Amino acid sequence: MRQRDITPPPSLISGLPDDYITTSFSKLEYLCELAEEISESLNENRGGNQWLLVSSLPARMIRKLDGEERDTLGPSYRFQWEGSTGLIKVIPPSYGHGVIISRLFRAILRKFYRMGIDDTEYDWRGRTTFTPTKKGKQADETFFPQHRLQSLQYGRCGWPTLVIERGVSESLRRLREEAKWWFTHSKGQVRIVIVIGISETEKAVTFEKWQLAPPDAPLPLTREYRNALASSLPPSLQQPAETQQAYLAQKIYVRPGTVVGTPMVLPFATLIDRPPGPSENDVILDDKDVKLITRDIIGNY
Structure with a gap:
């Protein structure tokens, strides 16, 4: 789930907690699974990591994640990207x-x-x-x-x-x-x-x-x-x-x-x-x- 061989833009990782999650994009369904895991952990622990860093995002997927469909990943989130790398902030469900x-x-x-x-x-x-x-x-x-x-x-x-x-x-x-x-x-x-x-x-x-x-x-x-x-x-x-x-x-x-x-x-x-x-x-x-x-x-x- 975490791949530290990725070299993301410094602006996307500066200040992130040590336990943020990193992955390389393969399919939307996998991003949904990761976002749901983060959301469930936030709900159970009342805190913790809320960040998912995704490399190798195709332009079409950046447009989709940035679109008006608020349930693209399931949990509520905010999206930021630079080049082909995206940073997803999962909003706690409370x-x-x-x-x-x-x-x-x-x-x-x-x-x-x-x-x-x-x-x-x-x-x-x-x-x-x-x-x-x-x-x-x-x-x-x-x-x-x-x-x-x-x-x-x-x-x-x-x-x-x-x-x-x-x-x-x-x-x-x-x-x-x-x-x-x-x-x-x-x-x-x-x-x-x-x-x-x-x-x-x-x-x-x-x-x-x-x-x-x-x-x-x-x-x-x-x-x-x-x-x-x-x-x-x-x-x-x-x-x-x-x-x-x-x-x-x-x-x-x-x-x-x-x-x-x-x-x-x-x-x-x-x-x-x-x-x-x-x-x-x-x-x-x-x-x-x-x-x-x-x-x-x-x-x-």
């Missing part, structure tokens, strides 16, 4: 994993509703694929201001302002690498990536807000400079990959009876890509919001 993202974006929507923001100004897109040259990636969830969504509909690569990536707690290192993927390939047009690590065994959830430092930031970033950035907007200009410094701007840890690191602040101008009007302000997720978002994993407080 209710908590499935609902946490919808609770997060509903919390954001409630804030917009109270500001009087019309829902024609933005949209959420789940498995939308973004395809830089000879590679592509699906997110767990993406947020678009309307003008960027229009560019996507016209066939150009319109990038979201916010991306959400979630996984089991054992996947946090890999999810951080995926956050960097969004910044790198969008040239900084993705402003914020929220990484969610879930531990069902410990009934704990970690939220990490990642963003880019300004292009004139010191290299490497100092602690003092990071602290100074805490109240600043993410850069609104494009940045080539070689000048980027992604950093952890905020971390929230939640477990029964404990919420540390709130509130999470999502700047209005960063999300909607325009200055706020008189009744518009930043989206602030406080303790109450975070408890509601995580209640299916943590339980009622």
Whole structure:
């Protein structure tokens, strides 16, 4: 099942847990079997490896795995590829994993509703694929201001302002690498990536807000400079990959009876890509919001 003689692109294996599974493509049925084994293990153990690396994928199979048929492999998944190598993230089948993202974006929507923001100004897109040259990636969830969504509909690569990536707690290192993927390939047009690590065994959830430092930031970033950035907007200009410094701007840890690191602040101008009007302000997720978002994993407080 695991073949370590494969030499995959570094971008696909960086940060993966040691027990990720590797195979060379032979037929779809075998991929389905492997995905089902991973899903069953995640369900039984409430965590563990959720990654399947597949080499020698034909172009037709990449199109199929990337298609709109959500049950191609049986279990729910997200797909990323580079050249003929693909990386599959199997989504744990538990209710908590499935609902946490919808609770997060509903919390954001409630804030917009109270500001009087019309829902024609933005949209959420789940498995939308973004395809830089000879590679592509699906997110767990993406947020678009309307003008960027229009560019996507016209066939150009319109990038979201916010991306959400979630996984089991054992996947946090890999999810951080995926956050960097969004910044790198969008040239900084993705402003914020929220990484969610879930531990069902410990009934704990970690939220990490990642963003880019300004292009004139010191290299490497100092602690003092990071602290100074805490109240600043993410850069609104494009940045080539070689000048980027992604950093952890905020971390929230939640477990029964404990919420540390709130509130999470999502700047209005960063999300909607325009200055706020008189009744518009930043989206602030406080303790109450975070408890509601995580209640299916943590339980009622």
